[in-house]
Amino acid sequence: MTPVSAGSGKSLSDLFVEAATQAIDDAGIDKIDSLYVGNMMSGFLQNQEHLGALMATALGRQGVPTYKVEGACASGGVAVNAGAKALLSGLEEIILVGGVEKMSGYTTPEVTTGLMMAEDRSKVASTGVTFVGLNAMIAREYMHKYSVTHESIAQFPVLCHQNALDNPRAQFRKKISVREVLESPLVADPLRLFDCSGMGDGAAALVLAPGDAARKYTDSPVKIAASTVASDTLSLHQRPELTTFQATTMASDRAYQIAGITPADVNLLEVHDAFSILGVMALEDLGFAKKGTGTKLLDEGECARDGKLPTNSFGGLKARGHPVGASGVYQISEVALQLKNEAGNCQVSRAEIGVAQSVGGIGATVATHILRRMN
Amino acid sequence: MATLQITAYVCQQCGWTDFQLAAKCPRCHGDVSQSTFAGTGKIATFTVIRYPPKGFENQSPYVVAIIEIENGPRVVGRVSGSGDEVKIGSAVALKSNTRGTLEFQLSNSASCMRVV
Numbered sequence: 001m002t003p004v005s006a007g008s009g010k011s012l013s014d015l016f017v018e019a020a021t022q023a024i025d026d027a028g029i030d031k032i033d034s035l036y037v038g039n040m041m042s043g044f045l046q047n048q049e050h051l052g053a054l055m056a057t058a059l060g061r062q063g064v065p066t067y068k069v070e071g072a073c074a075s076g077g078v079a080v081n082a083g084a085k086a087l088l089s090g091l092e093e094i095i096l097v098g099g100v101e102k103m104s105g106y107t108t109p110e111v112t113t114g115l116m117m118a119e120d121r122s123k124v125a126s127t128g129v130t131f132v133g134l135n136a137m138i139a140r141e142y143m144h145k146y147s148v149t150h151e152s153i154a155q156f157p158v159l160c161h162q163n164a165l166d167n168p169r170a171q172f173r174k175k176i177s178v179r180e181v182l183e184s185p186l187v188a189d190p191l192r193l194f195d196c197s198g199m200g201d202g203a204a205a206l207v208l209a210p211g212d213a214a215r216k217y218t219d220s221p222v223k224i225a226a227s228t229v230a231s232d233t234l235s236l237h238q239r240p241e242l243t244t245f246q247a248t249t250m251a252s253d254r255a256y257q258i259a260g261i262t263p264a265d266v267n268l269l270e271v272h273d274a275f276s277i278l279g280v281m282a283l284e285d286l287g288f289a290k291k292g293t294g295t296k297l298l299d300e301g302e303c304a305r306d307g308k309l310p311t312n313s314f315g316g317l318k319a320r321g322h323p324v325g326a327s328g329v330y331q332i333s334e335v336a337l338q339l340k341n342e343a344g345n346c347q348v349s350r351a352e353i354g355v356a357q358s359v360g361g362i363g364a365t366v367a368t369h370i371l372r373r374m375n
Numbered sequence: 376m377a378t379l380q381i382t383a384y385v386c387q388q389c390g391w392t393d394f395q396l397a398a399k400c401p402r403c404h405g406d407v408s409q410s411t412f413a414g415t416g417k418i419a420t421f422t423v424i425r426y427p428p429k430g431f432e433n434q435s436p437y438v439v440a441i442i443e444i445e446n447g448p449r450v451v452g453r454v455s456g457s458g459d460e461v462k463i464g465s466a467v468a469l470k471s472n473t474r475g476t477l478e479f480q481l482s483n484s485a486s487c488m489r490v491v
Binding site for chain 2: 234
């Protein structure tokens with residue numbers, strides 16, 4: 001994982017090679033059988049596509065089969081899913097999955113336009129709505145429907161900023177208060193600046209290998225107990241219910257079933273808190289709180305690193321940073337580091353099973369991964 | 376005032392109405408057919424865009440809402456005005472429909488009183 005930064009000065013290839021080389025060296029592998037690259041906006045922002053072959057070339061690994069995977073902000077999570085499925089085919093043994101995004105050096109309207117490519121062009125983007133705006137409409141409906149205050153929801157970014165203080169790779173290592181969230185500038189009412197993740201550059205990568213072979217490469221392998229993807233209508237207004245992401249529920253229900261666990265067995269969580277409201281909704285949609293009560297977990301300190309359900313222990317999308325196509329790979333890598341007991345100052349105690357949830361668009365694509373420590 | 380209309384798609388099986396066309400009903404996979412609806416409804420939720428995408432820079436701040444069309448689909452569209460008077464549940468009427476991009480106005484606003 002590279003640090004997430006709005007001033008990296010690095011190219012897409014620089015970022016990807018840095019993260020991929022770390023993963024390759026850490027695993028001590030001398031070959032890779034295939035390469036998956038998650039990315040959302042390189043075509044629009046950098047005028048660069050064909051990232052599969054581009055990154056294989058940059059790594060000096062041309063020849064391997066390569067796949068660029070795009071699922072909006074869930075691109076990284078979907079790339080890991082694609083890699084995990086390839087592994088199950090038995091045709092390949094060592095698979096490198098990375099995610100990369102470069103968002104710095106562009107104006108806010110440019111990046112905003114790029115992100116809106118995840119929505120319907122003709123009926124939604126054409127109104128001038130932004131992704132912050134779509135999430136703001138969910139937040140307004142959520143607060144109205146469940147009588148939950150902005151103060152309660154603002155605890156989510158506060159938690160993430162607190163956790164990021166100990167993460168040397170985090171974009172925002174600065175403590176914030178609920179009051180600072182509520183007094184930060186409005187971006188799309190009711191969401192304010194500190195409700196929203198920022199724009200940053202970053203890349204993350206990990207190595208997948210079959211369970212019996214993984215011990216050749218590490219003393220503390222982590223098992224992907226489940227890897228699922230679900231989709232929903234592309235647009236928010238096409239759904240009967242705005243305050244739940246059906247794709248999260250579908251992907252996570254299936255993942256719990258495959259892993260043979262229930263939410264009660266989970267003791268580590270990385271959720272897609274691109275906006276404060278999404279963090280709260282994820283706690284509910286993943287089965288840890290009833291609808292409208294997600295903020296109670298925050299009130300009770302359960303999501304803190306020393307709580308029962310440590311959440312976004314490295315700072316989450318809000319504070320670690322959200323280089324969109326890479327975020328899913330960061331999340332899964334961070335869960336793996338926790339389970340390997342290699343999380344440094346971010347380490348939680350007693351984590352055996354961790355869940356990572358990655359959202360693309362306005363909940364139209366969701367990837368869920370369940371990771372388990374291998375004893 | 377002549378009410379502008381919205382084209383949407385109705386499931387012949389479960390009655391779900393959708394602003395977007397799909398090959399089958401997104402709820403029950405029944406067959407869908409095109410229909411038109413009067414452009415009146417109420418605000419389900421809304422926001423005020425203060426940091427717009429390219430091409431909208433000169434228009435901000437502006438209001439975008441999800442609107443529950445009366446006996447019809449939910450749609451997304453702009454709402455005229457600053458947003459100060461917009462509330463969840465406010466009645467709105469369609470003001471313009473540019474190839475499916477909708478702009479509404481509050482039904483109680485003065486500009487709506489003109490009878491055509």
